Amino acid sequence: MFDTVAEKKFLLKQLVKKDLTAKYKDSVLGILWSFFNPLLIMIVFTAIFSMLFGRSIENYPVYFLSGRLIYDFYNSATKGAMRSIKRHASLLKKIYVPKYMFSVSAVCYEFVNFLISFVILFGVMIVTGAQFHLTSIYAIIPIFLLVILIFGVGLILAVCNTYFSDIGYLYNVFTLILMYASALFYPMEIVPGTVQKIFTLNPVYSAISCFRESVVYGVVPDLSTLSYLAAFAFTVFFIGILLFNIYDKKLALEI
Secondary structure (H helix, E strand, O other): OHHHHHHHHHHHHHHHHHHHHHHOOOOOOHHHHHHHHHHHHHHHHHHHHHHHHOOOOOOHHHHHHHHHHHHHHHHHHHHHHHHHHHHOHHHHHHOOOOOHHHHHHHHHHHHHHHHHHHHHHHHHHHHOOOOOOHHHHHHHHHHHHHHHHHHHHHHHHHHHHHHOOHHHHHHHHHHHHHHHOOOOOOOHHHOOHHHHHHHOOOHHHHHHHHHHHHHOOOOOOOHHHHHHHHHHHHHHHHHHHHHHHHHHHHHHHHO
């Protein structure tokens, strides 16, 4: 059992390393793009929307970037996991490799990029004079729950995308809607009350809200929001594991 766990750790490390190397292989700036990409997006959105929402949102750059980092992590990680099995189809046809490892490695790879992006967030907070709060330690909770949610969604999408290629196109539309329903660049208060109730059902918005509360506003995240996020994340996680176990042996025949 120990050898099996050690081998899986080694495989996971190699897969993540391979993805990191492949992404920046032909890039002049290399891994620096992990810093510049969120920074450039923040500058563009701040220039456009700060005129509209700057007065109602204190320190708009930090507000936007804190939400964007959470959303980008969810978006990139779930899409990476969704494509992971088909992407490694040639390898899976030659040798036996636990198929879920490819989905797990895709999420871990994006998590590394997510952690790198925190340097930009902290840098923007320093430049804009934002306060650093002790409550920031609570940000670990929504991030952990978001990772659980991503693993669950990723496993579900990996199975569905293996059988139905259209899932990828539909999911792109879904994540676009999800972005606008996550209050990344606008205050939730401008949305009508009935729509707000619908938006609060969005677990990604729940993660963003709790993250902002602890890091940006210096308060303990709302317990009811955290409870909802936890219940949603673990439910999806267990559904993902169950679905993957059911179709695990059949996936090799579909790729």
